[in-house]
Amino acid sequence: xxxxxxxxxxxxxxxxxxxxxxxxxxxxxxxxxxxxxxxxxxxxxxxxxxxxxxxxxxxxxxxxxxxxxxxxxxxxxxxxxxxxxxxxxxxxxxxxxxxxxxxxxxxxxxxxxxxxxxxxxxxxxxxxxxxxxxxxxxxxxxxxxxxxxxxxxxxxxxxxxxxxxxxxxxxxxxxxxxxxxxxxxxxxxxxxxxxxxxxxxxxxxxxxxxxxxxxxxxxxxxxxxxxxxxxxxxxxxxxxxxxxxxxxxxxxxxxxxxxxxxxxxxxxxxxxxxxxxxxxxxxxxxxxxxxxxxxxxxxxxxxxxxxxxxxxxxxxxxxxxxxxxxxxxxxxxxxxxxxxxxxxxxxxxxxxxxxxxxxxxxxxxxxx
Numbered sequence: 001x002x003x004x005x006x007x008x009x010x011x012x013x014x015x016x017x018x019x020x021x022x023x024x025x026x027x028x029x030x031x032x033x034x035x036x037x038x039x040x041x042x043x044x045x046x047x048x049x050x051x052x053x054x055x056x057x058x059x060x061x062x063x064x065x066x067x068x069x070x071x072x073x074x075x076x077x078x079x080x081x082x083x084x085x086x087x088x089x090x091x092x093x094x095x096x097x098x099x100x101x102x103x104x105x106x107x108x109x110x111x112x113x114x115x116x117x118x119x120x121x122x123x124x125x126x127x128x129x130x131x132x133x134x135x136x137x138x139x140x141x142x143x144x145x146x147x148x149x150x151x152x153x154x155x156x157x158x159x160x161x162x163x164x165x166x167x168x169x170x171x172x173x174x175x176x177x178x179x180x181x182x183x184x185x186x187x188x189x190x191x192x193x194x195x196x197x198x199x200x201x202x203x204x205x206x207x208x209x210x211x212x213x214x215x216x217x218x219x220x221x222x223x224x225x226x227x228x229x230x231x232x233x234x235x236x237x238x239x240x241x242x243x244x245x246x247x248x249x250x251x252x253x254x255x256x257x258x259x260x261x262x263x264x265x266x267x268x269x270x271x272x273x274x275x276x277x278x279x280x281x282x283x284x285x286x287x288x289x290x291x292x293x294x295x296x297x298x299x300x301x302x303x304x305x306x307x308x309x310x311x312x313x314x315x316x317x318x319x320x321x322x323x324x325x326x327x328x329x330x331x332x333x334x335x336x337x338x339x340x341x342x343x344x345x346x347x348x349x350x351x352x353x354x355x356x357x358x359x360x361x362x363x364x365x366x367x368x
Contacts, residue, residue, distance in 0.1 A: 133161030176203030193231030
C-alpha cells in the first residue's frame with residue numbers, strides 16, 4: 001500500500017485561469033478605451049471648430065469685415081469647447097470696435113447652446129461718432145436651432161460710458177443693470193422675419209436730458225417690442241443694412257415703452273420706422289404722469305417760462321379731466337390713473353409733433 005504524508009494539490013490549468021483574470025480587468029479596459037475614443041473625438045471636434053472658424057473669418061475678410069481674436073485658444077477638455085481671446089477687434093469700411101478679453105463656450109453634448117463672457121473696455125468708431133464704455137460684468141447666452149435661434153440674452157452691470165463727435169457734444173451715460181432678450185416671434189418669424197425683443201435698463205443716468213425733464217433722478221427704462229424683417233439683418237455696413245431693412249418694410253412695433261425718472265413717468269405704444277430721407281418716422285400713443293411740468297418745460301422753450309407753465313397747467317387740466325383711452329377694451333396704463341393720455345406723438349418729415357403742435361428746438365436727423 002502506498003503511503004503518503006501530504007495533501008495532493010490539483011492546480012487549475014493555466015488556460016482556465018486566463019478568462020477569470022480577463023473578466024477582472026475588462027471594466028478597466030473598457031473605461032480606458034472609452035477615454036481614448038472620447039479624447040480623440042474631442043480633439044477632432046476642436047480641430048473642426050478651429051477650421052470652420054478660420055473659414056468664417058476668411059469669408060468675412062473677403063466681404064470687407066475683419067475680425068481679430070488676439071491670442072486665440074480653444075480649450076475646455078473633456079466636455080466643453082472654450083474659445084478665449086485676449087481682445088477682440090472688428091473693422092470694416094464704415095467703422096470699427098474693440099473689446100477686452102472674451103470667453104465663449106459650448107458643451108460638446110449641447111453645441112447649440114452658447115455662453116459668453118466679455119470684459120471691457122469697449123471702444124467703437126462709426127463715422128464721426130466715437131463711443132467708449134466699460135462695465136463690471138457682462139454675460140450673454142444663445143440657444144440656436146436648425147432654422148435660426150430659440151433665444152438670445154445679454155445682461156450687464158455697472159455700465160459707464162460716453163459718446164463724442166456729434167451734436168450737442170459729448171454725451172455721458174451710465175446704468176446700474178441692463179437686460180436684453182430676443183426670440184423669434186411665434187407664427188411670424190417664418191413669414192416676415194419678426195423677432196420679439198425685451199429691454200430693461202435700471203438706474204440709468206443721462207445728464208443731457210436732466211434739464212429737459214426737470215430732475216436729475218436716475219431713470220428706469222423698459223421696452224417690449226417686435227422688430228419685423230429682422231431676420232434679414234446681417235453684419236454689413238450699417239447704412240446698407242438699415243436701408244435694405246427700410247425698403248423691405250421693416251418696422252419696430254412697440255407694445256410698451258416705459259420711462260420713469262423721479263416723479264416723471266411716460267408710457268408709449270405705437271410703430272416706428274425709417275422714412276425715405278432716412279429719418280425716424282411713425283406715431284406713438286403716449287401717457288404720462290407729471291405731464292403739466294413736462295409740457296410746461298417743453299413749451300417754455302418756445303413761448304417763455306411763464307406762458308409755458310400756463311400751457312402745461314391748461315393741458316394738464318384738460319387731459320386730467322377725464323380724457324381716456326380711445327379703445328374702451330384697453331385699460332388705461334394697466335390701471336394706473338396717474339398716467340394721463342396725451343395727444344399722439346408723431347415723427348414726420350424730420351419733426352416731432354405732440355398732436356398738431358411741433359415741439360420746439362427738436363429736429364429729427366437722418367440715421368445714416
